[in-house]
Amino acid sequence: xxxxxxxxxxxxxxxxxxxxxxxxxxxxxxxxxxxxxxxxxxxxxxxxxxxxxxxxxxxxxxxxxxxxxxxxxxxxxxxxxxxxxxxxxxxxxxxxxxxxxxxxxxxxxxxxxxxxxxxxxxxxxxxxxxxxxxxxxxxxxxxxxxxxxxxxxxxxxxxxxxxxxxxxxxxxxxxxxxxxxxxxxxxxxxxxxxxxxxxxxxxxxxxxxxxxxxxxxxxxxxxxxxxxxxxxxxxxxxxxxxxxxxxxxxxxxxxxxxxxxxxxxxxxxxxxxxxxxxxxxxxxxxxx
Amino acid sequence: xxxxxxxxxxxxxxxxxxxxxxxxxxxxxxxxxxxxxxxxxxxxxxxxxxxxxxxxxxxxxxxxxxxxxxxxxxxxxxxxxxxxxxxxxxxxxxxxxxxxxxxxxxxxxxxxxxxxxxxxxxxxxxxxxxxxxxxxxxxxxxxxxxxxxxxxxxxxxxxxxxxxxxxxxx
Numbered sequence: 196x197x198x199x200x201x202x203x204x205x206x207x208x209x210x211x212x213x214x215x216x217x218x219x220x221x222x223x224x225x226x227x228x229x230x231x232x233x234x235x236x237x238x239x240x241x242x243x244x245x246x247x248x249x250x251x252x253x254x255x256x257x258x259x260x261x262x263x264x265x266x267x268x269x270x271x272x273x274x275x276x277x278x279x280x281x282x283x284x285x286x287x288x289x290x291x292x293x294x295x296x297x298x299x300x301x302x303x304x305x306x307x308x309x310x311x312x313x314x315x316x317x318x319x320x321x322x323x324x325x326x327x328x329x330x331x332x333x334x335x336x337x338x339x340x341x342x343x344x345x346x347x348x349x350x351x352x353x354x355x356x357x358x359x360x361x362x363x364x365x366x367x368x369x370x371x372x373x374x375x376x377x378x379x380x381x382x383x384x385x386x387x388x389x390x391x392x393x394x395x396x397x398x399x400x401x402x403x404x405x406x407x408x409x410x411x412x413x414x415x416x417x418x419x420x421x422x423x424x425x426x427x428x429x430x431x432x433x434x435x436x437x438x439x440x441x442x443x444x445x446x447x448x449x450x451x452x453x454x455x456x457x458x459x460x461x462x463x464x465x466x467x468x469x470x471x472x473x474x475x476x477x478x479x480x481x482x483x
Numbered sequence: 484x485x486x487x488x489x490x491x492x493x494x495x496x497x498x499x500x501x502x503x504x505x506x507x508x509x510x511x512x513x514x515x516x517x518x519x520x521x522x523x524x525x526x527x528x529x530x531x532x533x534x535x536x537x538x539x540x541x542x543x544x545x546x547x548x549x550x551x552x553x554x555x556x557x558x559x560x561x562x563x564x565x566x567x568x569x570x571x572x573x574x575x576x577x578x579x580x581x582x583x584x585x586x587x588x589x590x591x592x593x594x595x596x597x598x599x600x601x602x603x604x605x606x607x608x609x610x611x612x613x614x615x616x617x618x619x620x621x622x623x624x625x626x627x628x629x630x631x632x633x634x635x636x637x638x639x640x641x642x643x644x645x646x647x648x649x650x651x652x653x
Binding site for chain 1: 547550
């Protein structure tokens with residue numbers, strides 16, 4: 196399968212990238228890892244007449260901690276976070292999510308920001324970034340703006356990005372306590388999209404209560420879903436069995452999965468309950 | 484578009500259409516037919532090559548993205564007529580039947596052993612989960628990768644020693 200013909204640009208700066216987007220508008224697509232875009236182009240689901248390859252924009256490379264946030268640049272690949280030992284203690288959800296994505300060659304190439312911009316409700320990073328209360332950093336002709344992850348996902352395959360903007364980074368608040376996380380996923384075969392995925396991020400205070408918690412659900416609605424009621428229930432409470440059971444029931448109520456070839460809505464909702472319960476039990480044990 | 488790519492240590496300069504996929508560039512422009520086109524949908528891994536040392540599915544990378552980069556294909560593993568330890572191990576452990584998946588399987592294993600020289604069976608199975616074999620199953624493939632890992636580890640310690648290292652512990 197061969198993609199449609201297109202003009203290829205390989206800018207080396209963000210400004211140059213934005214200028215190309217302003218010039219070509221909706222005809223253009225940004226190419227980072229290309230692990231969703233190129234397959235879509237080969238199937239002619241996507242047929243951009245201009246491809247802007249940002250792989251040579253050095254400012255979009257790498258991750259760093261600054262001003263109370265972990266800033267993950269747009270060219271950071273799934274495998275970079277999966278294998279980064281320096282991040283595993285403070286941001287455990289990153290490697291735990293990354294290892295579930297597709298397979299090694301795809302993780303070597305695909306990017307975190309690319310996955311977010313693609314905005315597939317069944318993506319693993321969507322749920323994880325919801326759980327981490329991330330912001331997406333966006334650059335356009337009028338400068339830089341930041342959008343909370345919940346507002347970034349507008350609809351299936353639709354984000355808050357304007358036509359002449361790029362997602363330059365995703366920013367994760369640095370935890371101010373002991374963090375533990377789980378990414379729970381059930382898939383039909385290795386590397387597949389989630390039947391249901393649950394991202395859990397918990398920060399514990401010194402007195403044993405929950406200081407911060409995030410629960411993101413994958414494949415449970417039109418966009419990645421925040422289990423908000425479950426989060427609110429957990430905040431300030433100790434992570435005991437009764438609290439966990441109630442949180443799993445609340446999260447289940449907030450999931451709105453569709454019946455499809457991967458399973459019935461009823462089945463998927465029950466999976467959410469089981470995953471929230473199991474994941475929080477493991478986290479409670481780890482943070483004991 | 485004019486590109487300059489180093490493939491298996493040799494520099495190639497070519498004029499390609501931007502939409503040319505790397506696997507077709509390798510196979511049809513350079514006549515390096517080691518990387519196979521299997522599913523053509525980023526699933527099967529038969530087209531896996533190393534791009535700057537990282538395994539990638541070459542059906543899902545554009546040839547223009549390899550401009551200025553280094554590619555290693557299965558053809559580049561042999562040294563002076565001597566097969567690479569992974570190639571030898573696939574032979575010795577009978578890790579293939581039809582052989583269609585083998586070049587991709589070997590290239591993925593090549594990166595895996597670079598990162599993790601003595602992987603456990605589970606680590607190998609996870610590592611090759613993006614490479615599909617539809618005839619032998621994976622038992623002998625896993626054996627071959629582990630056996631090649633031991634040979635490579637021994638070579639690193641003593642380049643003249645070809646014998647296997649038996650890992651302690653399990």
